[in-house]
Amino acid sequence: MRRAIIAASLGIVAVLAPTSVGAQDLPGYSAPFGDTLPTRIFPLFAMMRQSPDWAVALRRDRDLQKLAAERAARVGASGCAPSPKCLADAWTWTDADIATVEARLRVLARNAALSRALVADQMRASGRFGRHAALRDTDLLAAAWRNAAAAINRVIAVYAQGVAPRYPAIDATIFDVAAPEFAALLDVHGVATAALGGSDDLFFDPSLRYATGLLQLNERTNAGEYRPLLDGPNAAAAQAVARTDWEKTPYSALLVFGHGAEDAQSRTGPLTHVRLRIAADRFARGVAPFVIVSGGNVHPNRTPFNEAAEMKRLLVTQHGVPADRILIEPHARHTTTNLRNVARLMLAAGLPADREALIVSDHRTIQYITGPQLAQRNLDEMGVQPGRIAPGPDRFTARFTPSPLAFHVEAMDPLDP
Structure with missing residues (x-):
């Protein structure tokens, strides 16, 4: 009963809805493309x-036309050696390829109208390239291209050639790349990808299809799931956000990060239950009007259970938190991206940017979250600090203020960019 009374007393007033209904965009920007796996990783x-x-400009550029033809001629050699490495090598961007494209993009961006249309109106406005925001337009475009090409190459290296990713226990290829069967699969994938080209292809499309296809073959399409994020399981809570009187509670939301299970039978790890108990208590006390749960399909490797979805289920069924007061962030694979992804979700959903949220966890994890090690990991793995962290009012909490820099996309992490 106490929880029901508290939830009902949180109060609502009419405010403007988020700019991009259903999408996960920086306020003020509305993406002119769908929220899909390739657009999420390679905006x-x-x-x-x-x-x-x-x-039109890219298709007409003769240097890019020539490069596209040269790259197409490299693929299709089924009898190459050593296989399958050579099959994948044909799709990678060489240093010379990358330099050629960069030079042509710099030339095209000298046109003021073209530069404004792409760099100012899209790249800067979206926040997806925030790490490079201090660069002038041509340099920002060049840096973004180099990042995208390197990320394509990284997908090929990990998921076609068996190179270990940063977290091999949960992110590596699912295949034995030394097996003859895998060489045959990679040959089929390459031939099919080359045949799927169309007259409207741009210079990057074949390699984009190849990399996306590798993620699909490896069943590593996590970044494209639960899209658009403010629809589906978040729709009711997103509508409630737009009606909330934020003056009635000291914090905008309670943020709870998942703790993955280590066995295939468990839907969530044991520490998750501790964290949810603490969060449910704080919600019942009226500390914040919403709970945001964050975590993807992470532990154990290739688990079918999503941490955020399971946490929402438990909050509703075991702790009596109303479903329309819970937002899920179902993609994060580490504490770094827990922070970044909830910051994105808070800003995109319309939670007040100048109001602190409260990270809720066990006391050991809170020590880690507020310490220097995580701050350095943020920079090393994502290139940005996704918000400001400060000690909370007790040892189970930390205060968090989201930053628009959280919208920067780290394409080198294709499972959670």
Whole structure:
């Protein structure tokens, strides 16, 4: 009863809804493309396709035409050796390829109208390239292209050639790349990808299809699931956000990060239950009007259970938190991206940017979250600090203020960019 009374007393007033209903965009920006696996990982390519006059300019550029033809000629050699490495090598971007594209993009961006359409109206406005925001337009475009090309190469290296990712226990290829069967699969994938090209292809499309296909073959499409994020399981809570009187509670939301299970039978790890108990208590006390739960399909490797979805289920069924007061962030794979992804969700959903949220966890994890090690990991793995962290009012909490820099996309982490 206490929880029901508290939840009902949180109060609502009419405010403007988020700018991009259903999408996960920086307020003030509305993406002109769908929220899909390739656009989530490689937004630069989607922006090049959609920005006025860019697709035409890229198709007409003779240097890019020549490069595309040269790259197409490299693929299709089924009898190459050593296989399968050589099959994948044919799709990677060489240093010379990357330099050629960068030079042509710099030339095209000298056109003021083209630069404004892509760099100012899309890249800067979206926040997806926030780490490079201090660069001038041509340099920002060049840096974004180099990042995207390196990320394509990284997907190929990990999921076609068996190179270990940063977290091999949960992110590695699912195949034995030394097995003859895998060489045959990679050959089939390459031939099919080359055949799927169309007259409207831009210079990057074949490699984008190849990399996306590798993620699909490896069943590593996590970044494209639960999209668009403010629809589906978040729709009711997103609507409630738009009606909330934020003056009635000291914090905007309670943030709870998952703790993955270590066995295939468990839906969530044991520490999750501790964290949820603490969060449910704080919610019942009226500390914040919403709970945001964060965590993807992480532990054990290739688990079918999503941490955020399971946490929401437990909050509703075991702790009596109303479903429309819970937002799920179902993609984060580490504490770093827990922070970044909830910051994105808070800002995109319309939670007040100048109001602190409260991270709720066990006391050991709170010590880690507020310490220097995580802050350094944020920079090393994501390139940005996604918000400001400060000690909370007790040892189970930390205060968090989201930053727009959280919208920067780290394409080198294709499972959670």
